[in-house]
Amino acid sequence: xxxxxxxxxxxxxxxxxxxxxxxxxxxxxxxxxxxxxxxxxxxxxxxxxxxxxxxxxxxxxxxxxxxxxxxxxxxxxxxxxxxxxxxxxxxxxxxxxxxxxxxxxxxxxxxxxxxxxxxxxxxxxxxxxxxxxxxxxxxxxxxxxxxxxxxxxxxxx
Numbered sequence: 001x002x003x004x005x006x007x008x009x010x011x012x013x014x015x016x017x018x019x020x021x022x023x024x025x026x027x028x029x030x031x032x033x034x035x036x037x038x039x040x041x042x043x044x045x046x047x048x049x050x051x052x053x054x055x056x057x058x059x060x061x062x063x064x065x066x067x068x069x070x071x072x073x074x075x076x077x078x079x080x081x082x083x084x085x086x087x088x089x090x091x092x093x094x095x096x097x098x099x100x101x102x103x104x105x106x107x108x109x110x111x112x113x114x115x116x117x118x119x120x121x122x123x124x125x126x127x128x129x130x131x132x133x134x135x136x137x138x139x140x141x142x143x144x145x146x147x148x149x150x151x152x153x154x155x156x157x
Contacts, residue, residue: 021074021075022071022072022074022075024106024109024110025110027072027075027106027110028107028110028111028112028113029113030059030068030072031059031107031112031116032112032113032114032116033114034059034060034061035057035058035059035116036056036057036058036059036060036119036152037055037056037057037116037119037120037122037123037151037152038055038056038057038058038123038151038152039053039054039055039056039123039126039144039147039148039151040053040054040055040056041053041054041141041144041145041148042054048136049135049136049137049138049140049141051135051141053126053130053135053141053144054094055094055096055099055123055126055127055130056092056093056094057079057092057093057099057103057123058090058091058092058093059072059090059091060084060088060089060090060091061088061089061090061091062087062088062089063083063087063088063089065089066081066089069081069089069090069091070091072091073091076093076098076102076103076106077102078093078095078098078101078102078103079091079092079093079094079098080092096127096130096131099127100127100131104124104127107120107124108124119151119152122147122148122150122151123151125147126144126147126148129143129144130144
């Protein structure tokens with residue numbers, strides 16, 4: 001064992017035992033504050049259009065609260081928990097199938113309360129476009145790029 005002091009878990013973490021199940025409205029509030037719906041568009045010369053579209057639902061926390069991320073993974077039944085950067089950990093769902101089957105239906109049934117809901121709606125629109133294979137055409141890539149550019153713009157909350 002190393003000499004580093006283990007940090008005390010936060011009050012929130014102590015209140016969520018491994019055996020307890022998260023409640024939907026708690027998840028909505030937590031994601032409103034800590035979550036992100038993101039769509040990356042990366043140059044990929046081997047792809048038909050020259051680009052790859054990567055939708056991602058992410059929640060980042062300090063490593064002392066990693067149990068919250070594992071609780072989200074259990075709640076949604078998909079995704080991974082990985083080191084994000086430094087002492088930050090991230091819960092991520094990148095699989096189109098899992099986004100369509102678990103994440104999007106949850107937030108359709110339990111809408112976010114903040115303006116992050118607008119990002120979710122744009123994210124959902126892009127995922128639907130991808131289901132229709134629109135990301136495989138130059139016109140579709142351009143429309144997705146336009147929608148994605150309007151997400152996570154730092155609006156006032």
